[in-house]
Amino acid sequence: MNRADLVEQIKKKGSFLCVGLDTDLQKIPTHLLKEEDPVYTFNKAIIDATLDHCVAYKPNLAFYEAMGPAGLESLQKTMEYIPKDIFTIADAKRGDIGNTAASYAKTFYETFNFDSVTLAPYMGRDSVDPFLSYKGKWAIILALTSNKSAVDFEMLKMENGSYLYEEVLKTSSQWGSSDNMMYVVGATQAEALTQIRKIIPDHFLLVPGVGAQGGSLEEVARFGMNKDVGLLVNSSRGILYASKGEDFAQAASSEAQKLQVQMTEILGLQ
Numbered sequence: 241m242n243r244a245d246l247v248e249q250i251k252k253k254g255s256f257l258c259v260g261l262d263t264d265l266q267k268i269p270t271h272l273l274k275e276e277d278p279v280y281t282f283n284k285a286i287i288d289a290t291l292d293h294c295v296a297y298k299p300n301l302a303f304y305e306a307m308g309p310a311g312l313e314s315l316q317k318t319m320e321y322i323p324k325d326i327f328t329i330a331d332a333k334r335g336d337i338g339n340t341a342a343s344y345a346k347t348f349y350e351t352f353n354f355d356s357v358t359l360a361p362y363m364g365r366d367s368v369d370p371f372l373s374y375k376g377k378w379a380i381i382l383a384l385t386s387n388k389s390a391v392d393f394e395m396l397k398m399e400n401g402s403y404l405y406e407e408v409l410k411t412s413s414q415w416g417s418s419d420n421m422m423y424v425v426g427a428t429q430a431e432a433l434t435q436i437r438k439i440i441p442d443h444f445l446l447v448p449g450v451g452a453q454g455g456s457l458e459e460v461a462r463f464g465m466n467k468d469v470g471l472l473v474n475s476s477r478g479i480l481y482a483s484k485g486e487d488f489a490q491a492a493s494s495e496a497q498k499l500q501v502q503m504t505e506i507l508g509l510q
Contacts, residue, residue: 241327241355242376243419246444247468249295249325254504256469257496258296258329258446260476261286261318263303267481269488279307279314282488284321286480289493293500296327296472298446319352327472328355329380329446335360335367342370349374356380358424358446361408365415372416379421381412384436386426386449409439418442425464427473430456433463441466448474450499457499461506469507475499 250256261283265273268282275281287297299318304311322328330348334341334357348357349371356378359368371379384394384405394405402410409423418440425436427449436445445464450457450473457473464471475495483491 241325243444243468245325246295246327249327250469251507253292253295253500254507255293255295255500256471256473256503256507257294257499258298258327258472258474259286259290259294259479259496260331260448260474261297261299262476262480263299263314265307267484269484269486271486277310277314277317279304279311280317280321283314283318285489286492287318287321289489290479290496291323291326293493293496294326296329296474297322298329298331298474298476300331300476316352319354328353329472330354330357333358333360333382335362337363337366341367345370345374349377356422358382361412365412368412368415372420377420379416380446381408381421381423383409383423384425384429384432386428390426390429406435406439409436413440413443418444422446422472424448427456427460430459430463433460437464437466442468442470444468444470444472446472446474448476450475450478457502458506461503465506473499473503 263279263282265278268278272278272281299315304315332348334344348354357371358380359371361368361381368379396404398404398407422444423440425445425447427447447460460473479492479495482495
């Protein structure tokens with residue numbers, strides 16, 4: 241999906257919500273466990289319930305890989321079920337070079353037909369270039385994450401006075417463009433968005449951490465929006481597991497709609 245199509249979807253739906261499909265067999269409603277493919281059955285119901293309220297889905301690969309071949313089959317079926325006009329993100333956080341990176345790119349862009357994949361940039365440009373050679377596909381680079389240990393490396397002060405994550409932004413933004421690169425910035429790091437926007441004013445940001453992790457949608461929007469909105473705000477657990485009963489899909493729809501209503505108001509479309 242190209243940038244223009246993504247922006248069009250955001251404006252059409254009055255939403256920049258991404259639903260994280262972190263589907264955990266230990267957390268889905270127990271009545272689904274009797275199904276032939278509980279994960280796919282759950283995902284399908286969640287997609288049906290939230291489709292009108294979001295513009296993107298983000299399966300977290302760890303939950304599918306942990307189940308082996310059956311999990312990857314569930315992932316493939318999920319990807320085939322998601323409508324083509326919805327942006328898809330492989331939350332894989334890969335970070336390697338050479339033929340390995342090229343194979344990862346083929347895996348996510350060709351085999352599973354994702355629009356984008358999250359990447360760890362620690363090994364430098366060699367670890368990202370293979371993902372930028374696909375037209376209409378996106379590399380999403382980890383920049384400033386919302387976990388407590390982000391301070392271990394991301395917040396290290398450099399000799400020039402900037403933080404390490406700022407150097408990651410400055411350097412990596414030269415590898416591609418705002419049409420094929422995004423960045424992960426945690427919602428709990430909203431106070432840093434002003435500086436981040438000075439470095440990358442035009443790029444889209446994938447923002448996890450709203451909802452269960454305590455991030456503020458209003459703050460993220462105030463400090464992080466750009467002329468094309470430039471945000472995909474992710475919610476996973478707060479939507480997926482809003483109910484553990486047979487009404488799980490309705491509960492998910494309700495939570496997604498609440499966020500969409502907030503986003504529509506923020507966008508001034510109401």
